Amino acid sequence: MYSVADNGLVASGKLEENSKTNSNSRGPIPDLRDFSKQELQNFLDSFDTILSDCDGVLWSCHTPIKGSLAALKELQEMGKNVYFVSNNSTLSIDNFVKKLERLGFPAKKHQVVVPSLVVAWYLTSIDFKGEAFVVGTTAFKNVLRDAGVKISTCDPELVDEDLGAVVEALKDYPGVKAIIHDFDPNASWMKIMRSVISLRRDDCIFIAAAMDALVPVGAKYPLLGTKLFTDVVSQTVGRQPILTAKPSQLLKEYVFKNCDLNGAERTVFVGDTITQDAKFASLCGFKKMFVTSGVATLEDALKEEEARPDIWIPSLGDFLPLFEGLNSGQNSSDQSL
Known part of the structure; x- marks a missing residue:
C-alpha cells in the first residue's frame, strides 16, 4: 500500500506491483483515493501548510469546481495554513477575497499571493x-x-x-x-x-x-x-x-518570507499544471499534489521527470468523502488491510 514518511510520500507494496505493468518506468503516481484510513491520516499529519493554485483547481473562470473550496475550508478548520497562489492579477486583492468568500471560503488578504x-x-x-x-x-x-x-x-x-x-x-x-x-x-x-x-x-x-x-x-x-x-x-x-510569477525564484522568495511555512518539507502545493505549479513546487521543495480538474492530464504528469507530482486526485472536491470516511472510521480502503 502507500505510506507517508516525514520527508514526503513513499510508495511500497501495491505501487511496486502496479509499476510492473505501467509503461512509465517510474510507475503510477499515488492516487489519494486509494489510501487507507491510516495512510490518509499519515498524509494529513505530514504537512502544516497547503498552497493552492486557483484557475483549474478551485474554479474555471467564473464556474467553481465542485467541493474544492469546501475541502480547503475543511483543512483550514483542521488547523492547516491555507494560501491561494495564482498567476492571475486581474482582480484586486479585495475582490479576490470577496470571490473566495462568495464561494464559501472565509479568506483574509494575507492568504492571497499573486x-x-x-x-x-x-x-x-x-x-x-x-x-x-x-x-x-x-x-x-x-x-x-x-x-x-x-x-x-x-x-x-x-x-x-x-x-x-x-x-x-x-x-x-x-x-x-x-x-x-x-x-x-x-x-x-x-x-x-x-x-x-x-x-x-x-x-x-x-x-x-x-x-x-x-x-x-x-x-x-x-x-x-x-x-x-x-x-x-x-x-x-x-x-x-x-x-515574478510561477515558477520563478522571486515568487519563491516572496512565499518563504510572507507565508507561514513550517519548512518546505511540511508544505503541500496543489496545482493543475506541470510547467507552472509542479515546477514551482519542485523549486521550493514542497510536496506536489496534482489535480486533473484543469489544464494538464494525468498522462502529462506521468511523462514529467523533474517535477513529477508526488500524489494526485481528480479534484480537491474528492477530498470531502475521504474526510467523511476518516471521521466516521469507515474508509472503504480499510477493508483491504
Missing part, C-alpha cells in the same frame, strides 16, 4: 525610484500604487495613422525606470513600442508577471497570454525580464 504583490514587494526591496510603465490591468496597477510605486502616465492613447504622429507619441520618457508586463486585454502595438523604447536605456528594468502562452478560461479556444507580447519585446531589445 504576481502584482510580488512585483510591488520586489520594487520596494530594491528601493525603486522613478516611474513604472505597466502593461496590465487597473487592478494590477492599483496594487503597485498602494505600495507607493508611481505609475507612468505616458500610456500611449490612439494616435493619428501617420508615422510622424506615431514617432512623436513614442518619444522617450527618461523618468520611466521600469517596464512591467502582465495580462492586459488592451495591449497594443503602441504599448509594446513604448516598452521597447524605454528598455533601450540601461537604467530601465524589465519585469514580467504572468508569462502564460495561452490562458484557458473555459471557452472553446484559449486566450493568447502575456508571453506573446513579452517575448517580442525581449527579442527586440535583447533583454530577458525579471520573472
Whole structure:
C-alpha cells in the first residue's frame, strides 16, 4: 500500500506491483483515493501548510469546481495554513477575497499571493525610484500604487495613422525606470513600442508577471497570454525580464518570507499544471499534489521527470468523502488491510 514518511510520500507494496505493468518506468503516481484510513491520516499529519493554485483547481473562470473550496475550508478548520497562489492579477486583492468568500471560503488578504504583490514587494526591496510603465490591468496597477510605486502616465492613447504622429507619441520618457508586463486585454502595438523604447536605456528594468502562452478560461479556444507580447519585446531589445510569477525564484522568495511555512518539507502545493505549479513546487521543495480538474492530464504528469507530482486526485472536491470516511472510521480502503 502507500505510506507517508516525514520527508514526503513513499510508495511500497501495491505501487511496486502496479509499476510492473505501467509503461512509465517510474510507475503510477499515488492516487489519494486509494489510501487507507491510516495512510490518509499519515498524509494529513505530514504537512502544516497547503498552497493552492486557483484557475483549474478551485474554479474555471467564473464556474467553481465542485467541493474544492469546501475541502480547503475543511483543512483550514483542521488547523492547516491555507494560501491561494495564482498567476492571475486581474482582480484586486479585495475582490479576490470577496470571490473566495462568495464561494464559501472565509479568506483574509494575507492568504492571497499573486504576481502584482510580488512585483510591488520586489520594487520596494530594491528601493525603486522613478516611474513604472505597466502593461496590465487597473487592478494590477492599483496594487503597485498602494505600495507607493508611481505609475507612468505616458500610456500611449490612439494616435493619428501617420508615422510622424506615431514617432512623436513614442518619444522617450527618461523618468520611466521600469517596464512591467502582465495580462492586459488592451495591449497594443503602441504599448509594446513604448516598452521597447524605454528598455533601450540601461537604467530601465524589465519585469514580467504572468508569462502564460495561452490562458484557458473555459471557452472553446484559449486566450493568447502575456508571453506573446513579452517575448517580442525581449527579442527586440535583447533583454530577458525579471520573472515574478510561477515558477520563478522571486515568487519563491516572496512565499518563504510572507507565508507561514513550517519548512518546505511540511508544505503541500496543489496545482493543475506541470510547467507552472509542479515546477514551482519542485523549486521550493514542497510536496506536489496534482489535480486533473484543469489544464494538464494525468498522462502529462506521468511523462514529467523533474517535477513529477508526488500524489494526485481528480479534484480537491474528492477530498470531502475521504474526510467523511476518516471521521466516521469507515474508509472503504480499510477493508483491504
